[in-house]
Amino acid sequence: MIDVGGDGRVWLLSGTGSSYALRLTERDELLHLHWGPRITLADAEALAAEPLPGHRGFESLLDGREEYPVEGGPRFVRPALTTRTEAVRGTDWVYEEYQVHEGGAGGDELRLHFHDPVQHVDIALHYRLRTGTDVIERWATLSHGGGDRTAPVELLRADAAAWSLPVRDHWRLSHLHGRWAAESQLARTDLSHGEHVIGSRRGHTSHAHLPWIALDAGDAGEEHGEVWSAALAWSGSWRIAVQLLPDGLVQAVGGAGHDDAGLVLLAPGESYTTPVFAGLWTDGGFGASSRAWHAYQLAHVIPGAEQSRPVLYNSWEATYFEVSEAGQRALARRAADVGVELFVVDDGWFGTRTHDAAGLGDWTPNPDRFPNGLKPLADDVHALGMQFGIWVEPEMVNPDSDLYRAHPDWVQYQPGRRRTEFRNQLILNLARDDVRDYLWQQLDTLLHSAPIDYVKWDFNRCFTDAGWPGDPYPQRLWVDHVHGLYALLDRLRAAHPGVAFESCSGGGGRIDLGILSRTDQVWTSDNTDPLDRLAIQDGFSQIHPARVMAAWVTDSPNEQLNDRVSSLRYRFVSSMAGVLGIGGDLVKWSEDELTEAREWITRYKTIRPVVQHGELYRLRPPSEELSAVQYVRGDETVVLAWLRHQRHGEPQPALRLRGLDPAATYSDVATGEVHRGAVLLHHGLRTGLRGDLDAAVFHFRRN
The missing domain is CATH 2.70.98.60 (alpha-galactosidase from lactobacil brevis)
Incomplete structure (x- = not known):
């Protein structure tokens, strides 16, 4: 008003x-x-x-x-x-x-x-x-x-x-x-x-x-x-x-x-x-x-926010650049078996991209790895009951690529200066109409070539040589590159309304209300350690909702960062605070691990509407030994609790819940145990967590 x-x-x-x-x-x-x-x-x-x-x-x-x-x-x-x-x-x-x-x-x-x-x-x-x-x-x-x-x-x-x-x-x-x-x-x-x-x-x-x-x-x-x-x-x-x-x-x-x-x-x-x-x-x-x-x-802000995001599997940590059609099929079968709903092939499927120094800019399937394109694999993934997604990094180019050899002037650079290469790549100037037209043609053709449901859009280096030789006002590059990105995403979404997009920039390098108005979720951080993630997710939640916060369960020990060993239980409960994903090498998981993963994914699907669409209450911050969050949606509430480690055998403090009706009773969906709303609000919930890196999920429904 x-x-x-x-x-x-x-x-x-x-x-x-x-x-x-x-x-x-x-x-x-x-x-x-x-x-x-x-x-x-x-x-x-x-x-x-x-x-x-x-x-x-x-x-x-x-x-x-x-x-x-x-x-x-x-x-x-x-x-x-x-x-x-x-x-x-x-x-x-x-x-x-x-x-x-x-x-x-x-x-x-x-x-x-x-x-x-x-x-x-x-x-x-x-x-x-x-x-x-x-x-x-x-x-x-x-x-x-x-x-x-x-x-x-x-x-x-x-x-x-x-x-x-x-x-x-x-x-x-x-x-x-x-x-x-x-x-x-x-x-x-x-x-x-x-x-x-x-x-x-x-x-x-x-x-x-x-x-x-x-x-x-x-x-x-x-x-x-x-x-x-x-x-x-x-x-x-x-x-x-x-x-x-x-x-x-x-x-x-x-x-x-x-x-x-x-x-x-x-x-x-x-x-x-x-x-x-x-x-x-x-x-x-x-x-x-x-x-x-x-x-x-x-x-x-978020497009299609009323729809829940699916449980995702991403192949990166399982294969890195060793991508093959047979290997992806094997992972897809395991992923489907544990209940995954979206299977994503990460870096290494295109051009001469068998390592990180070649291929960026050439967005056609590698003929040795995918001789018939991506469609046979995508069809198999769909037959397994999952959606199919791919990784791209359209704003970047490797000097060792057909695109760069044909158009070296399409990148950002300062005349007479060495072109800085981070990760063996340079940045394309999306402020240029011809660059955007090329990327549109490449990506539109790709999305028509196979039944692709999801695009993970990465951006893995910062501006360094932000020049535009020959332009009368090259300073505008800083603004017009972003407008070019927005225009390209808007055009692709309009032409392919059934395709979802993820903003990824080496983890949390491009998360803001602008990109969220054009993407369906974001990659929160490359750090998938479940303990580290609690602080990252707590900060993220200050402004952005769980509905867009991608969180993966990966292998233990966590080889990417700190070699921390954690249980599958702890890894799943940490990742269930957002959009659940799996990033481990499922081919190497034991039958017991696969069975446990299947149970956790089934449980996540039960609580997903509350987590992704409910109101968030931060009960205890990750800086404390016991931390917890609560989600409330209608008659349901979900509590996720994590214990870093127990001291002197002492029990953990009760979690005083929020957002409940004190006059109502609430039943534990898993056990049927009945709790009084006033007691949960004023005296709290006992988690029973013990030892090191323990975690639990509680799901209550109002009677």
């Missing part, structure tokens, strides 16, 4: 439990009024009538209070918008009009239009409140409205939004950091005066940070307290800067690009639309914030 007051210069957006208000002064300054609990339009107008604080020394009255601070005028905060022409730098806008667009199920949108008469730039600020949520999507559109004889305008920086928070005695910042194989590590730190900047200079979202922040007054817990949070829908380089100002206000700006060196050069008639920077206020702690983000993504 969007209300307008103050003679058309006060706007109030209200969601299910929160409100957001802003006003325009007589000098066309767009000021923030409120972001928090629901208020009325009369309340917003009363806030708008309050004068700004008096002038103090060298401080600006606008800093921290503007909805979209621009460079220029009496402002000293980090600007959201920096523009320049040969003659002038900065922005000085004039308000033109507002528009309210009723969007039905998608939500209502407020648009505020401004114009800079010197640079001929039109600025539209968008606010969309998604129906049924408290998530506010914000973005900006910058257009060059001058005639043919006017100078182009360079957007040095064009952030999606600035979020303003009220004065509090103390502020705390939460964010997710990490590296390859240790992604999504949750950090909560006091916010000191000055700026805290996170982002990526790598050309993709990156393993180092997820584009999400949360702020609280230092008093929020898992299930209590106010939390302000924001997430950026962008899959390239990005930056979020959080600043605690001298007067105690907090402002966060964020958008595409890692610096202020330039995003886009706008010629007359051209425009640039920023990615969405979405924000959310909740008063139920970090848990309520996560559940609201999950519900928003399931309803408005």
Whole structure:
């Protein structure tokens, strides 16, 4: 709902439990009024009538209070918008009009239009409140409205939004950091005066940070307290800067690009639309914030989110590059026998790809390994009752490939410089029309050549030599590569609506709201160690739902990383917290292991609707000896519990459950034992876990 007051210069957006208000002064300054609990339009107008604080020394009255601070005028905060022409730098806008667009199920949108008469730039600020949520999507559109004889305008920086928070005695910042194989590590730190900047200079979202922040007054817990949070829908380089100002206000700006060196050069008639920077206020702690983000993504971001994701088998760790049609058939038979629903052939099926130094870019089946193409194997997999999937890495090319030999100029490179090779590969420039056309032809032909149901889309190196020789504004590569990726994925999905896509970037290197709007799930991390995964999955859950979080059971000891030995039970329960997958060498599993795997997969299918579509409660964090999560959906609830190790033979504390009806009783689906809701809520559930690396699943249904 969007209300307008103050003679058309006060706007109030209200969601299910929160409100957001802003006003325009007589000098066309767009000021923030409120972001928090629901208020009325009369309340917003009363806030708008309050004068700004008096002038103090060298401080600006606008800093921290503007909805979209621009460079220029009496402002000293980090600007959201920096523009320049040969003659002038900065922005000085004039308000033109507002528009309210009723969007039905998608939500209502407020648009505020401004114009800079010197640079001929039109600025539209968008606010969309998604129906049924408290998530506010914000973005900006910058257009060059001058005639043919006017100078182009360079957007040095064009952030999606600035979020303003009220004065509090103390502020705390939460964010997710990490590296390859240790992604999504949750950090909560006091916010000191000055700026805290996170982002990526790598050309993709990156393993180092997820584009999400949360702020609280230092008093929020898992299930209590106010939390302000924001997430950026962008899959390239990005930056979020959080600043605690001298007067105690907090402002966060964020958008595409890692610096202020330039995003886009706008010629007359051209425009640039920023990615969405979405924000959310909740008063139920970090848990309520996560559940609201999950519900928003399931309803408005993730394609086909109402459908559950199948149990997957991936052949990578079983075969690596030793791929053969006979070997894949043997794995497929084992996978089908234990209950797998989707069989995926990983790297090594195409071109001359018998090792990691050749073949990328040549997306046709290896004639020695698949003499009749992929269709015979795909048909066999379908006959076994499973879907069929493949691995691709379309944005990359090996120098040892037919594609590179034919088109060495299609990669990103700087003239006169050595071309950096990570993993023996270079990055194709998807900003080029001819590159995208080639990839479309290759991938469309591939998807028509066999009954392929699933594509694992990988991206295994960062930008290093991001040059585009010959282009009049090569800096645009950083933005246009991502737009090219989005366009290619959108085109493929439209042409092949039955094919699901996974975003994989060496694990968690490309996970954000932008890529999630075009893919069905993501590969969370290359780290499949079941203990390490608990912390990674805990951080991931702060913003993203279990419905997209792929998690594999692999062999023990875990040879990829730390050689840790763990039981099949512990590995399965760890992976059942998301979209369950198997990545071990099933041909080498014993009959006892296969039997146990079959039982766990059957059990997962029973709880899958609750895990993938239910509300998440983090009962105890992975930093504790006993950790647990709970999912609630309708009359059912599922608890997954993990014990790192037992000390001194002491029993583990009971798990106090959440989200249940205290007046109801709940039956254990496996044993039939009846539990009272009030007892589970206030006294807890005894897990009975013992020893080292023990785990359990509990499934209750309301009577």
